[in-house]
Amino acid sequence: MAEEHQQYRRIILMGPPGSGKGTQGAILSQKLGLHTYSAGELLREATQSGSREGLAIKKIIDKGNLVPAKYIVNRIKAKLMEPENLKGYILDGFPRTLQQAKVFERLQHKSFFKQNHLQVDLVLLLQVPDEYVLERILGRSSCATCGTLYHEKFKPTKVFGVCDVCGGKEFTKRADDTYETVVSRLRNYRSVTAPVIPYYEEKGLLVCVDGTGPIDVVSEKIRKIVGY
Numbered sequence: 001m002a003e004e005h006q007q008y009r010r011i012i013l014m015g016p017p018g019s020g021k022g023t024q025g026a027i028l029s030q031k032l033g034l035h036t037y038s039a040g041e042l043l044r045e046a047t048q049s050g051s052r053e054g055l056a057i058k059k060i061i062d063k064g065n066l067v068p069a070k071y072i073v074n075r076i077k078a079k080l081m082e083p084e085n086l087k088g089y090i091l092d093g094f095p096r097t098l099q100q101a102k103v104f105e106r107l108q109h110k111s112f113f114k115q116n117h118l119q120v121d122l123v124l125l126l127q128v129p130d131e132y133v134l135e136r137i138l139g140r141s142s143c144a145t146c147g148t149l150y151h152e153k154f155k156p157t158k159v160f161g162v163c164d165v166c167g168g169k170e171f172t173k174r175a176d177d178t179y180e181t182v183v184s185r186l187r188n189y190r191s192v193t194a195p196v197i198p199y200y201e202e203k204g205l206l207v208c209v210d211g212t213g214p215i216d217v218v219s220e221k222i223r224k225i226v227g228y
Ligand SMILES: [Zn+2]
Pocket: 143, 144, 145, 146, 147, 148, 163, 164, 165, 166, 167, 168
C-alpha cells in the first residue's frame, strides 16, 4: 500500500462508468498541472490525424472491431514521451482490459520510461455500488438551451423545471443514459475491466477510494492520497 506522505504524479484512474472518474480526473489535472488522457480521446485524435496508424485504426473501428491493445498503447506512449508530460500524467479509463495493462507494462520497462521515471506510481480505484451508478447516471439531464448540467437529486435546479442559468424550461438526457445501457456498461466493466484491478493490486500500486458522496468530499480524499 502507498504511504500517505508520498507524492504521486503518474496516475491511473479506474472505476465503473458513473463513478466520477472524468470529474475527478479534471480536478486532479488542474491541481497538479498535468494532462489527463483517455483512450477513447486518443483514438479519435489518431483517426482524425490522417497518419498511417490513424487510418489503420479507423478501418478497424469502421468495421466495428475492437482496436488492438498495441495501437492504444502506442498512442499513449507517444503522448507520455512528450516533454511536457515528463513531470507526470493522468490516465482516465486506461487500461480498459488486462491485455492493455500487460502491453502497457512492457512499455514501462523500456529504457526511456525508466530513465525518465515515467512508470505508473499510483492506481486510484473509485469504488461505487451499482445502485449508486444507476442513480447518478439516470438522474442527470442538461438544459436544452444553455447546456448546464443538472441532477434531480445531487444538483437540482433552484426552481423546479427552470434552468438556474438561462431560465430555460426544456431539459434533455443523453441518449445512452438509459437503464438498459447503464446495466450493460456495468456488466461490461465487470467482465472486461475489473480483472485489471487485482493485476495492479499485486504490484502494490492500487489504492481504493469511496467514490460515493459529493464531488468535493471525494476529491479531498483523493488529494490526501495523491499528496498535493
Ligand atoms: Zn439553461
